[in-house]
Amino acid sequence: MKASNRFHIGTGVSSLIMILVVLCLTVFAVLSYTTARADAALTQKSLDAADAYYRAASRMERTLAQVDGVLAAAAEQAGDSQTAYLAGAKEALLKLDGAKAEQAGEGLTLILQQDLGDGRTLRAVLDIPPAGDARYRIESYKLLPVQNWNPDSDVQVWPGE
Amino acid sequence: MKTVKSRVFLVELILVILFFALSTAAVLQLFMAANRQSERSELRTQALVEAQNMAERLRNTEHPQTVLDKEGWSAVASGPSTCYTRRYDRAFQPSGEGEIVLSVTVEQQNSEGGGTLLKMKVAVEDTADNGGRTLCSLDADRYLPGWKEGAR
Numbered sequence: 001m002k003a004s005n006r007f008h009i010g011t012g013v014s015s016l017i018m019i020l021v022v023l024c025l026t027v028f029a030v031l032s033y034t035t036a037r038a039d040a041a042l043t044q045k046s047l048d049a050a051d052a053y054y055r056a057a058s059r060m061e062r063t064l065a066q067v068d069g070v071l072a073a074a075a076e077q078a079g080d081s082q083t084a085y086l087a088g089a090k091e092a093l094l095k096l097d098g099a100k101a102e103q104a105g106e107g108l109t110l111i112l113q114q115d116l117g118d119g120r121t122l123r124a125v126l127d128i129p130p131a132g133d134a135r136y137r138i139e140s141y142k143l144l145p146v147q148n149w150n151p152d153s154d155v156q157v158w159p160g161e
Numbered sequence: 162m163k164t165v166k167s168r169v170f171l172v173e174l175i176l177v178i179l180f181f182a183l184s185t186a187a188v189l190q191l192f193m194a195a196n197r198q199s200e201r202s203e204l205r206t207q208a209l210v211e212a213q214n215m216a217e218r219l220r221n222t223e224h225p226q227t228v229l230d231k232e233g234w235s236a237v238a239s240g241p242s243t244c245y246t247r248r249y250d251r252a253f254q255p256s257g258e259g260e261i262v263l264s265v266t267v268e269q270q271n272s273e274g275g276g277t278l279l280k281m282k283v284a285v286e287d288t289a290d291n292g293g294r295t296l297c298s299l300d301a302d303r304y305l306p307g308w309k310e311g312a313r
Binding site: 009014021022025029030033039043044050051057058062064068069070073 | 180205206212220299
């Protein structure tokens with residue numbers, strides 16, 4: 001009997017190939033969708049972080065307007081007395097939400113904080129001079145983490161010497 | 162015998178093609194959803210970049226209205242605030258017929274300290290998405306003290 005050289009596809013081979021192709025397509029589609037969802041979540045996180053920062057910065061600007069108003073009122077009440085001005089200003093500034101005022105040299109140092117709500121806080125340090133052209137000067141304006149960073153000292157590492 | 166085998170193969174092939182078509186339709190839907198999601202994320206990221214750029218520019222300018230007027234933004238006054246708008250295409254290039262609208266709302270308030278509080282809001286809207294969808298919105302308030310020489 002002579003062996004046949006003709007190519008022959010048996011029953012079921014096409015089904016197997018189709019199942020393999022559909023499986024591959026499904027895996028790629030699910031991976032694409034998962035990546036797209038992850039990108040969308042990251043975008044939303046960036047938007048939320050930026051929104052939180054700009055909201056806090058805007059609240060800080062409104063607080064600066066309040067501080068300016070308080071200092072103007074204190075200056076008006078105190079007249080020419082620098083001591084009365086600083087005492088009046090300190091008393092009024094401490095009534096502002098989240099403000100900390102303390103004596104620093106001849107003037108006052110005012111610390112203002114605005115919480116961003118995501119573990120960060122916007123902190124401004126103002127220098128309030130007893131006299132001069134400007135009512136206050138912004139010494140620092142920083143975005144800081146709410147919790148202090150505690151380094152892990154369990155692992156012994158080479159100190160570099 | 163050969164004819165029966167051929168018929169079985171033909172029936173199988175028809176079923177395979179039918180099932181493959183249905184599966185491909187379902188998988189394509191998933192690919193399209195992923196593509197839409199990805200495009201939307203890209204647009205929102207670009208909107209955030211543009212809004213942040215604009216917010217920083219406005220916060221570092223003493224007269225934002227003058228800057229926006231000089232650059233030819235469309236302005237509409239509504240009560241104490243003025244809304245400036247500019248249209249962009251989907252690649253965020255300025256275009257008069259663009260679907261993306263960048264708007265800046267500016268309101269001036271006098272403070273008790275004699276300064277000016279500029280209440281500003283920067284928003285980016287996609288007008289082609291369901292009749293208008295806000296992609297991003299940022300507050301950009303700024304306080305300008307009104308100190309004069311020699312005064313406290």
